[in-house]
Amino acid sequence: MHGGRPQLVLIGASLGGLSAIPVILGGLPRDFPNPIVIVQHRAILSDDSGLVEAMQRGCPLMVREVEDKDRLAAGRVYLAPADYHLLIEGDHMTLSTEARVLHARPSIDVLFDSAAESHADRVVGVILTGASRDGVLGAQKIKQRGGIVVVQDPATAECKVMPAAAIAGVAVDRVLTLEQIAQYLVRCSLTMTR
Amino acid sequence: MVNTPPPDGADAPGSGAPGAPGASVGAIVPEVVDDPLLEPDEGHDLDAPIPSALRPASDLERLEIDLILEAIYRHYGFDFRNYARASMRRRLWNQVRAEKLTTIAGLLDRVLHDVDCMERLLLMLSVNVTAMYRDPTFFRAFREQVVPLLRSHPFVRIWHAGCSTGEEVYSMAILLEEEGLYNRCRLYATDMNEAVLRRAQAGIFPIEVMQEYTANYLRSGAKEHFARYYTARYGHAIFKQPLRRNIVFSHHNLVTDGSFNEFHVIICRNVMIYFNEQLQARVHELFYDSLRRFGVLALGRKESLSGTPHQHDYDEINPAEKLYRRRGV
Numbered sequence: 230m231h232g233g234r235p236q237l238v239l240i241g242a243s244l245g246g247l248s249a250i251p252v253i254l255g256g257l258p259r260d261f262p263n264p265i266v267i268v269q270h271r272a273i274l275s276d277d278s279g280l281v282e283a284m285q286r287g288c289p290l291m292v293r294e295v296e297d298k299d300r301l302a303a304g305r306v307y308l309a310p311a312d313y314h315l316l317i318e319g320d321h322m323t324l325s326t327e328a329r330v331l332h333a334r335p336s337i338d339v340l341f342d343s344a345a346e347s348h349a350d351r352v353v354g355v356i357l358t359g360a361s362r363d364g365v366l367g368a369q370k371i372k373q374r375g376g377i378v379v380v381q382d383p384a385t386a387e388c389k390v391m392p393a394a395a396i397a398g399v400a401v402d403r404v405l406t407l408e409q410i411a412q413y414l415v416r417c418s419l420t421m422t423r
Numbered sequence: 424m425v426n427t428p429p430p431d432g433a434d435a436p437g438s439g440a441p442g443a444p445g446a447s448v449g450a451i452v453p454e455v456v457d458d459p460l461l462e463p464d465e466g467h468d469l470d471a472p473i474p475s476a477l478r479p480a481s482d483l484e485r486l487e488i489d490l491i492l493e494a495i496y497r498h499y500g501f502d503f504r505n506y507a508r509a510s511m512r513r514r515l516w517n518q519v520r521a522e523k524l525t526t527i528a529g530l531l532d533r534v535l536h537d538v539d540c541m542e543r544l545l546l547m548l549s550v551n552v553t554a555m556y557r558d559p560t561f562f563r564a565f566r567e568q569v570v571p572l573l574r575s576h577p578f579v580r581i582w583h584a585g586c587s588t589g590e591e592v593y594s595m596a597i598l599l600e601e602e603g604l605y606n607r608c609r610l611y612a613t614d615m616n617e618a619v620l621r622r623a624q625a626g627i628f629p630i631e632v633m634q635e636y637t638a639n640y641l642r643s644g645a646k647e648h649f650a651r652y653y654t655a656r657y658g659h660a661i662f663k664q665p666l667r668r669n670i671v672f673s674h675h676n677l678v679t680d681g682s683f684n685e686f687h688v689i690i691c692r693n694v695m696i697y698f699n700e701q702l703q704a705r706v707h708e709l710f711y712d713s714l715r716r717f718g719v720l721a722l723g724r725k726e727s728l729s730g731t732p733h734q735h736d737y738d739e740i741n742p743a744e745k746l747y748r749r750r751g752v
């Protein structure tokens with residue numbers, strides 16, 4: 230049913246994500262077989278290249294800030310650009326400048342929702358530190374479509390509001406530390422990728 | 424399989440310009456945002472939870488989207504069939520909520536039998552640009568790298584394709600005025616939606632957004648005081664008449680209409696992101712045919728010429744700001 234479509238890893242983070250995400254990316258092997266798409270809430274005027282460089286440091290996979298209609302490729306890390314929503318559509322990504330959702334653009338909900346719609350059960354959504362409720366609705370959608378939702382252990386999060394909201398609102402599959410999330414993503418990709 | 428509509432995207436319905444159908448959704452409830460990474464509310468959420476029993480399955484929803492786009496095309500002539508599906512789906516659901524309906528099929532029914540509903544949907548699908556001087560660095564680059572190219576021309580035609588409510592057109596008019604070029608420029612501002620064009624032509628914006636626009640203006644390499652260009656009245660800012668003297672607003676649909684002039688500059692930022700690749704290719708064809716040799720094409724920050732039919736027919740003026748120049752041959 231989903232033949233040919235890669236499994237997709239999604240990461241959503243807000244406050245504290247800049248230090249959390251590199252821990253996960255740094256724990257992945259060079260031959261990680263799936264695309265990873267990241268929404269990190271960021272200031273509109275944040276320097277584009279700065280965030281990519283921060284994510285790239287210690288990450289064995291190539292990190293790129295998304296341009297409209299970029300294709301999803303295995304083992305690449307895609308970062309949502311500042312002030313755009315990022316949506317998944319089949320084998321590529323599409324951008325939008327529509328209104329903010331829960332004050333956020335890019336929005337984690339928008340990314341998760343579109344990916345679940347497009348890739349059904351071949352989605353792993355990860356929710357990390359943040360002071361927001363973004364991600365709850367999107368994670369619910371992932372679960373409805375048969376995908377997997379992983380949340381950072383709030384006790385280990387720089388800001389526990391967002392992971393706690395996800396745990397309260399979604400039947401999450403795992404609550405893990407950042408290091409464990411990296412290991413889990415590797416295990417998932419081994420068992421789920423055809 | 425059970426399915427749910429996408430999360431509500433109604434933080435900012437229509438930014439509340441006067442006379443905007445469907446833009447006003449009651450009193451604005453101020454809300455404190457603690458997270459410094461998040462933006463203050465632009466409006467407020469439309470709340471209309473969808474009863475779970477009425478949620479369509481994914482395949483059914485796809486069929487409903489096909490049907491409504493086909494119906495709009497055959498009944499009204501607006502062709503959205505080659506719009507990017509993921510963002511189209513979100514926008515349709517936003518309209519389903521705004522109409523207090525529960526399914527896209529319900530929206531289809533209303534759109535076909537109620538012209539006003541079609542107008543509201545069209546408005547939802549046409550409002551793209553979010554701010555004046557969105558991406559101040561783009562305007563700075565335009566000032567520094569494109570304006571010098573234009574100085575040698577006795578007359579300059581600029582096409583704002585998909586101008587929406589006009590924020591970018593006024594931004595450009597101010598820029599050209601400050602560079603002493605405006606007298607020999609004509610700005611052709613086009614959009615597929617008449618209602619949006621009327622709003623653009625009115626040049627009236629809510630006073631609350633002027634602070635943000637002023638900050639953007641200052642970062643764009645501006646030379647004057649932003650406030651000298653508008654009059655503040657009744658909670659709104661109205662751009663002054665002299666600024667509009669060389670702007671022509673007219674109807675044009677990038678999906679179905681052809682070239683209508685030869686331009687020195689074509690600006691089309693964050694419009695084609697809502698199109699699929701097939702439609703993007705068509706529009707790039709149209710732009711190439713509508714640009715003079717050595718004419719300038721400006722795209723949105725995260726749009727690209729790569730993969731489009733004319734990617735090798737342009738030179739980069741500024742790759743980061745997506746400024747391109749058509750080659751001579």
